[in-house]
Amino acid sequence: MPDNPGLLGGATDPATGAPAPSTGVGGSTAPVEAMPSPESFVDTSVAAVAARSQGRAILRRFLRHRLAMASLVLFVAILLLDEIGSRLWPYTYSQLTDALNSGPTGGHPFGTDGVGHDMFAQVMRASLTSIELSLVVAAVSMVIGVAIGALAGYYRSWPEAFLMRFTDLILTIPILAILLVLSRQAARHAGSWLFIGLIIGFVIWTSVARLVRGALLSLRERDFIEAARALGAGDGRIILRHLLPNAVGPIIVNTTLSVATAILLESTLSFLGLGVQPPQTSLGLLISQNQGAATTEWWLFAFPAIFLVVIVLCVNFIGDGLRDAFDPRQTRVRA
Amino acid sequence: MLPYIIRRLAIGAVVLVVASFVVFLLVSLSGDPLAQLKANPHIPPAVIAQRERLLHLNESIFARYWIWVSHMFRGDFGNSIAGYPVGPILWGKLGVTLRLVVGATLLSVMFGVGLGVISARRQYSVVDYSATFASFVFFSTPVFVVGILLKQFLAVRVNLAAGKTLLYTLGQQSALLEPSFGSRLLDYTEHTILPVITLTLVTYPAWSRYQRAEMLDVQNSDYIRLARAKGLSPRRVLVRHILRNALIPVVTVIGLDTAAIFGGAVVTESVFGWNAMGQFLLTGIQQIDVNVVLAYLMLTAGIVILFNLLVDIIYGYLDPRIRHA
Numbered sequence: 001m002p003d004n005p006g007l008l009g010g011a012t013d014p015a016t017g018a019p020a021p022s023t024g025v026g027g028s029t030a031p032v033e034a035m036p037s038p039e040s041f042v043d044t045s046v047a048a049v050a051a052r053s054q055g056r057a058i059l060r061r062f063l064r065h066r067l068a069m070a071s072l073v074l075f076v077a078i079l080l081l082d083e084i085g086s087r088l089w090p091y092t093y094s095q096l097t098d099a100l101n102s103g104p105t106g107g108h109p110f111g112t113d114g115v116g117h118d119m120f121a122q123v124m125r126a127s128l129t130s131i132e133l134s135l136v137v138a139a140v141s142m143v144i145g146v147a148i149g150a151l152a153g154y155y156r157s158w159p160e161a162f163l164m165r166f167t168d169l170i171l172t173i174p175i176l177a178i179l180l181v182l183s184r185q186a187a188r189h190a191g192s193w194l195f196i197g198l199i200i201g202f203v204i205w206t207s208v209a210r211l212v213r214g215a216l217l218s219l220r221e222r223d224f225i226e227a228a229r230a231l232g233a234g235d236g237r238i239i240l241r242h243l244l245p246n247a248v249g250p251i252i253v254n255t256t257l258s259v260a261t262a263i264l265l266e267s268t269l270s271f272l273g274l275g276v277q278p279p280q281t282s283l284g285l286l287i288s289q290n291q292g293a294a295t296t297e298w299w300l301f302a303f304p305a306i307f308l309v310v311i312v313l314c315v316n317f318i319g320d321g322l323r324d325a326f327d328p329r330q331t332r333v334r335a
Numbered sequence: 336m337l338p339y340i341i342r343r344l345a346i347g348a349v350v351l352v353v354a355s356f357v358v359f360l361l362v363s364l365s366g367d368p369l370a371q372l373k374a375n376p377h378i379p380p381a382v383i384a385q386r387e388r389l390l391h392l393n394e395s396i397f398a399r400y401w402i403w404v405s406h407m408f409r410g411d412f413g414n415s416i417a418g419y420p421v422g423p424i425l426w427g428k429l430g431v432t433l434r435l436v437v438g439a440t441l442l443s444v445m446f447g448v449g450l451g452v453i454s455a456r457r458q459y460s461v462v463d464y465s466a467t468f469a470s471f472v473f474f475s476t477p478v479f480v481v482g483i484l485l486k487q488f489l490a491v492r493v494n495l496a497a498g499k500t501l502l503y504t505l506g507q508q509s510a511l512l513e514p515s516f517g518s519r520l521l522d523y524t525e526h527t528i529l530p531v532i533t534l535t536l537v538t539y540p541a542w543s544r545y546q547r548a549e550m551l552d553v554q555n556s557d558y559i560r561l562a563r564a565k566g567l568s569p570r571r572v573l574v575r576h577i578l579r580n581a582l583i584p585v586v587t588v589i590g591l592d593t594a595a596i597f598g599g600a601v602v603t604e605s606v607f608g609w610n611a612m613g614q615f616l617l618t619g620i621q622q623i624d625v626n627v628v629l630a631y632l633m634l635t636a637g638i639v640i641l642f643n644l645l646v647d648i649i650y651g652y653l654d655p656r657i658r659h660a
Contacts, residue, residue, distance in 0.1 A: 168350045171591055171643075172636045174598030177616060181358055181628060184365045184620050264477050268602055271479045272617060287480060291606075294487040305480050312475035 058249075061325040068321020071314040078311060082128035091118035093125035094279060104299050111299035113290070119303055122281060127307045129282045130263050133197040134315075137262035140201025142255045145208025150239050152209065153216025163213060167206045178203055179265060183274040193266075193276045200265050208254050215247035249326030256319035260312045267308055283308040336651075340644065347640035354636060355629055359400050368392075368416050368623040390416065403629065412630035416622055421630045424615070429634060431507045431611040434527050436600050439534035443596075444589060447539040451546025451585075452578065455554065467547075470540035478599050482533040482606035490529055502529050507609040530607045534599050538592065545588050549581040583654045590646030597635045 063069060091097055096116040097108070104111045110119035151159035170178075182199040219225065220243060228242050244251075267284025269275030276282040283304045290300035369386055372378055386392075391399050406413040412421035450470075454463040473481070490502040503509075503526045513519065553559060554577055562576045563569075601613035612631060619627030 165350065165353070168346065169354055171594060172347070172350055172639050173354055173632055174594045174601070174635060176598030176601055177632060177635070178358075180601075180616065180620050181361050181365075184362070184623070260475065264475075267477050268479065271477070272602065272605060274617075274620070284477070284479075287483070291479070291483050294483055295491065301483070305484075309472070309476050309480065313471060316471060316475050 058325045062321055065321035065324055067317050068324075071317035071321070075311065075314040075318065078127060078307070078314075079131060082124045082131065086121060086124040086128065089118075089121055089124065091121045093117070093121045093281060095121070101297060103297070110303045111297070113297075113300055119299060122286060123283075123303050123307055126281045126283045126286050126304060127311060129193050129276060129280060130266060130284070130308070131311065133193050133200075133266050133276075133282070134259045134262035136194065136197035137201040137204070137266075138255050138259045140198060141205040141258050141262075142208055142251065144202070145205035145254075146212050146244065146251060148205070149209035149212025150216060150244060153213035154220060154235070154239055154243065160213065163206065163209050167210060170203065170206050175203055175265070176268060179269055180272065180274050183269055193280055193282065196266060196269060196275050197262070200262050204258060204261060204265070208251060208258070211250045211254055212244075212247055215250060216243050219243050219246055253319055253323045253326060256315060256322055260315040260319065263308070263312050263315070283311075336648075340648075343644050343647070344640070347637075347644075350640075351633060351636055355403075355633060356400060358629060358632055359403065359625060360396065362620070362623060362625045362628050363396055363399065366623050368625075389418070399625075403626065406626075407633070412633075413626040415619075415627050416624045421626050425612070425630050425634060428610070428612045428615050431609065432597075432600055432604070432613065434507075434523065435530050435534060435603060435609075435611070436596055438527060438531040439538060439600070440589075440593070440596060442531060442535040443538040443542060446535060447542030448546050448582070448585065449543075450539070451543040452550055452581075454543070454547045455550030455581075456573075458551065463547075466543065470543055473536050474540040474544075476537065478533060478537045478602040479606050481536050482530070482603055485529050485533055486606065501525060504529060505608045507604075507607075507611055530603045530609070533606070534596065534603050537599060538596055541592070542585060542588060546581065546585050549584050550577060553577050553581045579653065583650065586646055586650055586653065590643045593642050594635070594639045597639070 086093070095118065097112055097118055098116060099105075099108060099112045100116050101114050102108055102112045108118050108120065110123055112118055113122075148159055148163050152163045153160075179200060182203070183196060216239075225238060225242055228238055233242070263283075266275055266282060267287070270282045270284030271288040273288070276285050278285070286304035287301060287308070290297075290304070294301040367373070368390065369383060369392070372383055372386065391402055394402075403413055410422075412425060415421050450466050454466045457463050486504040490504045493502050494500050507523075507526055508519075509522050509526075513522075559572065559576055562572045567576075600611075601616060603609075604611050604613035605617065612635075615627060616631040618624070619631065
């Protein structure tokens with residue numbers, strides 16, 4: 001599981017997670033940053049344990065979350081299968097084999113379709129596309145959401161107004177309808193999956209933004225921000241070094257869950273014919289193409305559907321585990 | 336209360352105007368609706384010029400938007416690319432879609448709130464774990480997969496077992512309808528059951544999770560302990576004290592999810608081959624038919640705004656602390 005420490009390490013260590021500030025004044029903010037968190041108070045009171053950082057405590061709670069860990073292992077396994085397995089597998093996803101409409105056999109464990117596509121190769125390729133696309137969505141929506149949410153929470157004024165009106169819009173018009181209108185453009189532009197990922201990201205960033213705004217609204221009134229300002233820290237430094245690291249939990253949890261949302265939205269768009277376009281493939285597209293075969297050539301429908309549900313389920317469980325790890329008191333963060 | 340309602344409606348109107356302009360630009364700029372016609376060598380240029388004039392394609396995009404706005408003020412939605420008026424057709428399809436949306440919303444409320452309450456009352460029991468697991472699975476399953484599974488497996492089994500078609504999987508009604516009201520109602524119901532279940536199964540999980548969490552919050556609060564200590568009957572504590580308080584946040588979530596239900600209805604209708612608003616929107620988008628797409632968006636957005644207003648008013652009654660100023 002090489003992904004695990006990387007994912008959590010960057011996430012739970014706020015100091016390295018935040019980019020270096022550009023507008024800081026002097027080096028006198030050290031006492032503020034060294035302010036201990038509640039967790040480290042508890043942990044240092046145990047004599048045998050050396051000062052344990054908040055990041056380690058969160059990581060430990062996550063590692064103990066059995067369902068989330070099992071989901072993470074399964075998710076990484078699927079990703080590795082898609083990434084490496086598809087290179088080793090004798091057939092590519094677009095290759096036509098001589099076996100037509102074959103059920104699952106030794107040579108074709110997931111069977112073949114009516115023109116001889118190997119379903120195992122297709123499912124691997126399709127789930128890779130779906131996962132990669134959803135990671136693009138998560139990245140885009142996190143960057144936009146954190147930026148606008150931070151501006152809205154810290155400065156209020158027009159970023160806040162923009163965020164609120166955009167949120168009104170998203171809550172008023174079905175997201176799917178907006179995406180369908182936007183993806184009409186993608187269908188015109190040769191149907192690149194990257195384009196679909198970008199437009200989904202540009203639409204669903206509001207939930208992260210509202211969380212960040214909510215967190216910053218209360219954090220900015222706290223004394224340690226006052227102290228930082230008194231020590232001469234500029235706005236940029238306060239936002240990047242003092243405010244955002246304290247909001248990292250909800251950001252990570254929400255970004256994780258947005259991966260699941262993205263996969264569902266992408267598959268739905270592809271199912272309706274306005275998402276990923278052939279010759280590229282995605283799980284939604286495979287299911288759409290094979291929906292009539294669910295009872296007759298069940299393998300054409302079942303395997304893409306199972307992969308889709310399992311991937312989304314894993315991501316949701318991971319998100320749930322992260323939420324518990326970041327917030328052991330089980331209080332939900334409200335935007 | 337009245338100033339509050341007026342202000343909310345004004346905000347909603349502004350959102351609608353901005354949304355309509357943005358969507359108008361997006362759809363109009365996404366291609367030429369007459370491209371197919373122009374690609375056909377058998378169509379004389381005069382015909383194309385005439386169609387362009389009728390669709391105002393020779394005018395600037397802002398002029399076209401203004402023409403659309405003036406149609407809206409007159410209370411119609413303009414004409415489609417093919418030349419028929421959009422309004423009357425849309426109203427007919429709205430009725431069909433509402434059967435699905437209203438049915439699924441009601442069923443999801445019953446399911447979501449009911450399962451949430453049961454789960455919370457029996458926290459960490461088998462019931463709780465199964466309900467939680469089911470919610471997670473349905474929460475992670477796309478609408479169309481649920482629809483296809485119900486259609487291909489449940490419907491076929493039920494119909495075979497019954498010896499006749501009880502659950503229809505295609506269309507929103509039979510092609511030939513008997514005129515009597517009773518038989519029509521039965522026919523509508525038989526066609527609507529599966530789509531409603533489909534949409535419900537993907538809608539209720541979030542609500543039941545929310546309801547469960549709220550119930551646990553309230554159950555463990557001091558005022559419930561007090562209510563029990565006063566010797567109130569468990570039933571009265573549950574209904575009057577816990578449920579009433581735990582329902583408040585859930586009501587908001589239900590309001591916020593209305594737009595998502597309309598979105599889910601597009602997919603559900605597509606799976607079950609309904610000739611309703613979803614299909615209207617999809618063909619509108621594919622044919623770059625601005626008036627059709629905008630008509631869909633305005634109608635759904637209007638319904639969502641009104642419904643959310645209603646939800647907020649209910650909210651005020653459920654929770655007297657909230658004053659709509």
